Amino acid sequence: MSPSRFLVSxxxxxxxxxxxxxxREESVEIPLAAGADDVPDTVAGRLRQWGxxxxxxxxxxxxxxxxxxxxxxxxxxxxxxAEAMRYRLEEQLPLDAERLTADFMPxxxxxxxxxxxxxSRVRGVLSQLSAQGISAAAISATAxxxxxxxxxxxxxxxxxxIVAGDSSLELFRMVNGRPEAWNTVPHRAxxxxxxxxxxxxxxxxxGRKATAAVIGAMDPVASHALAQDGRIEVRSVDxxxxxxxxxxxxxxxxxxxxxxxxxFRRGELAPSSxxxxxxxxxxxxxxxxxxxxxxxxxxxxxxAAQYESSARESHAKQAAEYIRVFPNxxxxxxxxxxxxxxxxxxxxxxxxxxxxxxxxxxxxxxxRVVAALPDGLVRVREIRAEPTEVTLDxxxxxxxxxxxxxxxxxAAGFEVEPPRSEVDPRGLVSFTIAAKCGxxxxxxxxxxxxxxxxxxxxxx
Amino acid sequence: MMKRKGIQAALLAGxxxxxxxxxxxxxxxxxxRAIEAKQGLEGVQRCALAIEALRxxxxxxxxRERLDGEMAGLIEKQASSLGMxxxxxxxxxxxxxxxxxxxxxxxxxxALRGVTIEQAVRFVHxxxxxxxxxxxxxxxxTPPSVDNPAGKWSADVVLTYLIYSPRNSE
Numbered sequence: 001m002s003p004s005r006f007l008v009s010x011x012x013x014x015x016x017x018x019x020x021x022x023x024r025e026e027s028v029e030i031p032l033a034a035g036a037d038d039v040p041d042t043v044a045g046r047l048r049q050w051g052x053x054x055x056x057x058x059x060x061x062x063x064x065x066x067x068x069x070x071x072x073x074x075x076x077x078x079x080x081x082a083e084a085m086r087y088r089l090e091e092q093l094p095l096d097a098e099r100l101t102a103d104f105m106p107x108x109x110x111x112x113x114x115x116x117x118x119x120s121r122v123r124g125v126l127s128q129l130s131a132q133g134i135s136a137a138a139i140s141a142t143a144x145x146x147x148x149x150x151x152x153x154x155x156x157x158x159x160x161x162i163v164a165g166d167s168s169l170e171l172f173r174m175v176n177g178r179p180e181a182w183n184t185v186p187h188r189a190x191x192x193x194x195x196x197x198x199x200x201x202x203x204x205x206x207g208r209k210a211t212a213a214v215i216g217a218m219d220p221v222a223s224h225a226l227a228q229d230g231r232i233e234v235r236s237v238d239x240x241x242x243x244x245x246x247x248x249x250x251x252x253x254x255x256x257x258x259x260x261x262x263x264f265r266r267g268e269l270a271p272s273s274x275x276x277x278x279x280x281x282x283x284x285x286x287x288x289x290x291x292x293x294x295x296x297x298x299x300x301x302x303x304a305a306q307y308e309s310s311a312r313e314s315h316a317k318q319a320a321e322y323i324r325v326f327p328n329x330x331x332x333x334x335x336x337x338x339x340x341x342x343x344x345x346x347x348x349x350x351x352x353x354x355x356x357x358x359x360x361x362x363x364x365x366x367x368r369v370v371a372a373l374p375d376g377l378v379r380v381r382e383i384r385a386e387p388t389e390v391t392l393d394x395x396x397x398x399x400x401x402x403x404x405x406x407x408x409x410x411a412a413g414f415e416v417e418p419p420r421s422e423v424d425p426r427g428l429v430s431f432t433i434a435a436k437c438g439x440x441x442x443x444x445x446x447x448x449x450x451x452x453x454x455x456x457x458x459x460x
Numbered sequence: 461m462m463k464r465k466g467i468q469a470a471l472l473a474g475x476x477x478x479x480x481x482x483x484x485x486x487x488x489x490x491x492x493r494a495i496e497a498k499q500g501l502e503g504v505q506r507c508a509l510a511i512e513a514l515r516x517x518x519x520x521x522x523x524r525e526r527l528d529g530e531m532a533g534l535i536e537k538q539a540s541s542l543g544m545x546x547x548x549x550x551x552x553x554x555x556x557x558x559x560x561x562x563x564x565x566x567x568x569x570x571a572l573r574g575v576t577i578e579q580a581v582r583f584v585h586x587x588x589x590x591x592x593x594x595x596x597x598x599x600x601x602t603p604p605s606v607d608n609p610a611g612k613w614s615a616d617v618v619l620t621y622l623i624y625s626p627r628n629s630e
Contacts, residue, residue, distance in 0.1 A: 286469045293476035300483035307490035314497035318504045325508045336500040339507035346514035348562060348624045349521045356520060357558040357565075357622065362596045363584050370577075385599040 005251035006052055008043060008134065009060025009142040009243075010125065012167075015039065016060075017046045018247035025244040026050075039125065044132040056137025056271075058145070058250035059125065061264075063170055066141040067093045067100075067116045068182040074110035089114040101269045103262040108175045115141070115182075115262045122269055135271065138253045139264040143170040144179075145249030146242045148261050150215055151177055153237065157211055160196060160232070163242055164216030171195050189225035196232055209233045216242040360387030365437055372412035377401050378431075390414075392433040396421075402431035409435045518592040521563060521622035528552050531568050535619075538586045539572075548573040555623055562626040567597060568619045574612035577601060584617055593621040 004021035018027035030040050047057070069092035076084045085104055090097035093116060102116035117139075126136060140148075143163045147170075150161065154177060161179075163170040169192060173181035185195045196212065212226065214236045226234050238245055253261065265271065318335040325339075332338045348355065366385035369392065373380075378401060382393040396402045402421045409416045414435035421431035532550050539547055549571035555564040572580055584596050600616040 286466075286473070289473035290469065290476055293473065293480035297476065297480040297483040300480065300487040304483065304487040304490040307487065307494040311490070311494040311497040314494070314501040317501050318497075321501075321504050321508050325511055336503055336507075339504050339511070343507045343510050343514070345523065345624070346511055349519050349523055350514055350517040351520035352514055352517060355561060357561050357563055359520070359595045359620075359622070361588065362599045363581060363588070366581070366599055366601075380601075380603055382603070383599075383601040385601075387597065 003055075004051060005247075005254045006047055006050070006055075006057040007060055007142075007145070007243075007247045007250035008047075008057050008129070008136075009246065010062055011142070012062050012064075015043055016243060017043055017050075018243055018250070019050045020247050020251035021050075025247045027243050027247065039128040039132065041132065043129075044134055047134065054133065054135075056135050056254070058138045058140065058254050059122075059129070059136040060140065060142035060145055060246060060250065061117065061122065063141055063143045063165070063168070063182075063184050065117055065121065066144070066182075067095070069093060069114050069116075070107060070180055071112055071114050072110055073112050085112065085114065086116075089116060101264050101267045103264055103266060105178060105260060105262055107178055107180045111180070113178070113180055113182075115144070115264075117264050117269075119268045122264060126269065136265060137271075138250070139269060140250075140253065140262055142246045143242070144262060145247075145253065146215055146245035147172055147179060147249070148252060149245040149249035150213070150237050154213055155211065158213050159210040160212035161237075162192075162212055162214045162218065164214060164218040165242060169218070169222075187219045187222060189219070189222040192222045193225050193229050196226065196229070211235070213237045214239075215245055216240070360437075362387050365390050368412060368437075369409065369414070369435055372409050372414070374404060374408050378405055381430075388437050390435045390437075392435065393430075394433075395424075395428045395430055397428065399429050399431075402429055402433070405431075406433055409433065413437075520593050521624045522566075522593060523624050525555060525564075525566060525623055526621070531619075534591065535568075535570055535587065538583060538590060542579060542582055542586060544572065544575055544579050544583060547571060555625075557625075558622070562624060564623045564625045565597075565620050566623055570617045570619060572615040572617065575615055577613055580613065580615035580617075583615075584619075587619065591621070595620050 004019050007016075007018040007020075007027075009016045009018070014032055015030040016027055017030065018025060028046055030042050030046070032040065069089055071085065071088045071092065073081070073085060073088070076088070086097050086100065086102050089102050089104075090100065093100065095116070095118060099119055100116040101119045101122065102114055105113045105115070107113045122139065126139075129136060143165070146163050147161055151174075154161070154174070156177065158174050158177075161172040161174055163172070164187075168184050168186055171183045171185055171192070172179040183195050185191045196210070210232045212232050212234045214223070214234060215238045217239060218236075223234060226232050253263065315335075319331045322329075322331050322335045322338070326342075346352070362385040365387060366383065369383070369385070369390040378394045378396045380392065380394045382391075384391040392405070394402075394405075396405070399421045402419045406416045406419045414437065416433060416435045419431045419433045421429045424430050531552060535547055535550055539545070547570050549569065551569040551571075553567040553569065555566040557564050572583065575583070580599075580601060584599065588594050588596065597618040597620045598616075599618075602614040602616075604612060
């Protein structure tokens with residue numbers, strides 16, 4: 001279902017609000033109070049009542065607000081053509097070009113049908129509508145909107161279209177389905193006939209009667225007078241009121257575009273920025289509310305890019321360091337953990353870490369024991385040296401000699417139990433002495449002991 | 461109309477605020493990665509210095525078990541350089557883990573016959589000097605018999621070296 005379209009038209013002594021919805025038109029008249037010229041509050045109320053959601057409406061202007069003129073553009077330059085057309089239109093109008101808002105419709109040949117309105121006058125109406133929250137998406141003459149609607153249904157050879165209003169008739173001279181002249185005449189029969197005759201001379205109707213299509217209810221006397229004239233064939237297109245055609249024309253203008261038909265929502269009457277309708281403080285707040293996050297987002301993203309660049313640089317340096325320390329090795333995904341594991345490995349292999357098991361050398365224990373043995377006192381049968389203990393099996397002449405050896409070892413810092421000794425069949429004393437390496441004293445003793453070379457090998 | 465435009469402006473501001481929040485998150489993520497990468501680089505540079513220093517130090521543990529031939533060759537070479545006869549026996553033993561540590565100890569029994577104490581001691585000294593990882597775990601010296609006091613001694617040496625072998629690598 002197509003959305004509803006709205007026409008808000010000013011008709012001199014009243015406002016009319018019309019809606020086109022689902023192919024049906026309806027309207028309501030809102031009379032102006034005596035002496036009042038403001039847009040009544042009920043206009044917005046009526047729109048809302050009809051389900052208007054705030055979209056742009058079409059503003060219809062009374063015919064006497066619109067100044068038409070046919071201009072020839074054959075000799076106008078391409079550059080600045082629109083401005084030149086406006087000034088050429090001004091030549092035929094009683095207002096300065098600076099005060100006008102004009103639009104043009106293509107006519108026959110190089111001619112253009114120009115229409116203009118007093119900018120300040122229309123702007124005043126727009127401001128009043130805006131104060132009620134109503135914005136106009138298109139602005140045109142109400143009669144022209146009705147013409148727009150019926151023009152699609154006219155016969156090709158229609159020379160005139162008469163839009164019959166309440167107080168006057170709008171007489172459009174048509175060429176190829178497009179208006180080329182527009183006169184507003186009273187409902188008096190003689191005026192209508194006179195206007196048609198005058199307008200007919202400007203057309204190229206030869207060898208046939210001119211044809212006129214009538215929209216709306218025309219005065220019967222005037223209609224009869226035209227028929228009696230014998231030179232114009234009159235036929236009615238739509239005998240009802242003209243507002244449904246105008247409403248349809250407005251809906252058509254709002255639905256597609258107004259291309260080819262005059263729309264005064266341009267130039268100085270063009271819609272301003274939507275922000276322009278907000279109060280200044282609210283506008284500033286809105287601008288800040290939009291600009292601040294946008295600026296923040298931009299700054300954040302810019303900073304993020306810098307951080308990413310820094311991270312990439314650090315990773316590249318890590319890779320370079322890896323290649324330097326581990327040449328001819330592919331760079332792994334995690335360089336840092338590879339370095340850490342390599343440090344752990346190196347530390348573990350060369351004992352720099354505290355986890356390397358203590359390795360004491362048995363030769364050192366042996367050296368200290370041999371250095372401590374008294375000369376010529378015992379014969380050694382076996383020495384078993386381990387890092388923390390040296391066991392000495394030997395023979396001596398007496399138990400006292402074995403004890404003397406034990407004392408000598410104690411003096412050298414060893415922990416020595418009393419030696420086990422016994423007399424063998426030969427009369428010698430066999431003994432076993434176990435010397436355990438002690439702490440600081442033994443280390444000190446080791447430091448002052450001599451080399452093992454040349455140690456005692458046997459008793460004399 | 462104004463209400464509608466106000467809603468549109470509020471929606472736009474909300475959308476941009478969401479974008480700002482998102483970009484703030486992106487920035488914080490990038491910042492975290494940049495700091496992590498910088499700290500990683502500093503750590504890598506420290507590790508590189510440590511590795512270079514550690515590589516200059518003598519190795520006290522092997523990162524793998526040596527081949528039997530390697531060890532035997534080293535022992536024979538040292539014996540030969542001291543003018544000793546060839547060792548009577550070289551017997552590698554299977555490595556054993558040292559307590560709960562990340563190391564294993566690999567023992568090799570070496571039997572020397574007919575040597576003087578000086579030769580035996582010089583031999584083990586030379587081995588330890590040639591390879592800082594080697595250690596003499598035990599040394600058993602047996603003198604000549606009473607009947608032959610001028611004879612040579614027997615020496616049974618157990619040489620060991622450490623192998624770095626973390627438990628989780630097994």
